[in-house]
Amino acid sequence: MGYTAxxxxxxxxxxxxxxxxxxxxxxxxxxxYQFKIAGxxxxxxxxECYFRYSDVINKVQDGVDDGLEYLIEQIIIDPNMKKxxxxxxxxxLRARASANKQALKRMSIESFIGTKNYEFRLAGIGGRAIxxxxxxxxxxxxxxxxxxxxxxxxxxxxxxxxxxxxxxTIFEDIGIINNQNSQFxxxxxxxxxxxxxxxxxxxxxxIISKIDGIQRLIFDSIDDIDSDIFTVDDVLEQxxxxxxxxxxxxxxxxxxxxxxxxxxxxxxxxxxxxxYYKLW
Numbered sequence: 207m208g209y210t211a212x213x214x215x216x217x218x219x220x221x222x223x224x225x226x227x228x229x230x231x232x233x234x235x236x237x238x239y240q241f242k243i244a245g246x247x248x249x250x251x252x253x254e255c256y257f258r259y260s261d262v263i264n265k266v267q268d269g270v271d272d273g274l275e276y277l278i279e280q281i282i283i284d285p286n287m288k289k290x291x292x293x294x295x296x297x298x299l300r301a302r303a304s305a306n307k308q309a310l311k312r313m314s315i316e317s318f319i320g321t322k323n324y325e326f327r328l329a330g331i332g333g334r335a336i337x338x339x340x341x342x343x344x345x346x347x348x349x350x351x352x353x354x355x356x357x358x359x360x361x362x363x364x365x366x367x368x369x370x371x372x373x374x375t376i377f378e379d380i381g382i383i384n385n386q387n388s389q390f391x392x393x394x395x396x397x398x399x400x401x402x403x404x405x406x407x408x409x410x411x412x413i414i415s416k417i418d419g420i421q422r423l424i425f426d427s428i429d430d431i432d433s434d435i436f437t438v439d440d441v442l443e444q445x446x447x448x449x450x451x452x453x454x455x456x457x458x459x460x461x462x463x464x465x466x467x468x469x470x471x472x473x474x475x476x477x478x479x480x481x482y483y484k485l486w
Contacts, residue, residue: 209351209364211344215248217367218344222246230362233377234317235272241340250341251363256435258335259296259303266291274326277315278336281328282306285313300333304443307331311432320357320377322350332433333440334481405473410486413473423450424464428474434484438462 218225230241230253245252257278265275279291282303293299303310314325315338330337342363350360357376365372405413417425427444428436441447441461450457465482468474475483 209348209368211348214344214347214364214367218246218251219248221367225251225366228366230366231372231374232319232359232362233374234274234319237270237273239274244339249345250343253340253342254329255338256330256332256335256433257338259300262336263293263296263299267294274315274317274338277317278328278338281313281315282310285309287315303331303336304333307432319359320361322358322360324359330433330435332431332435333437333443335433335435337433337435405485410473413471414486416471417468417473420460421464421467423447424461425468425473428465428468428482428484429486435481436484437481438465441465 225243225246228243230243232239232241232253239255241253241255243251244254255274257275262275262278265273266279270276276291277287279293279299280287280289282299283289283291283293285306310328310331314327316323316325318324324340326338326340328336329339340359342359347360347364347367350356350358351364361376362372414425423446424441427441427446430444430446431440433440438458438461442458447457447461465474469476469482473485475485
């Protein structure tokens, strides 16, 4: 007897705290990517992964043309995805992404996982990274597995939900992963991991209600940033800040000072490489 969607939903809800921020290894082409379970909802599991612009450029320049990095660069330079990625500068890639941010956030890239094609939405266009997002629906997990298809993303999520180790040999057997020629690199530098716990809506609202004045301006500017990860430079690029700043005077020291105060309040946290993470 197969699992039902309700059974998957109930298991996910019962183990929500353990599942959140859990790493999910996803095979795509000859690569494996570490996605994070960013949300456990009533209809689906939310997966997300951050890709630094520098890592995208490096992967493509290394000749990796069957991974998500190739598709990310391709859609940034050509939304029709006809041109071959040829950029050699992460700064240029970032500039192009920022210039077309609103349009890109409505787009998705497609890639096979096992025997099934999936869409990954460009959910965040940040100052240092692109965020890809995918939702795995409980109904689809039950439908795919009860239909006998066990070489796909739904299978991976099912195994995680029921507490099994994922058997990746089934992907290898159909040639999806070639271990001898794998381009997978498990270095922490490849993917930005955000292993932090978000505040509940009540907790965040309680803190935000206390923020006012210039600190509120800076908080609202951070809130305007599409990505959960940001830098001081990202804040400086927000329209609220640009309209408030006085020509010839740097607003950066004020932003840094208030970011530190927001850290003390517990609404954001500091990461590596001058990155900060939203907690709301």
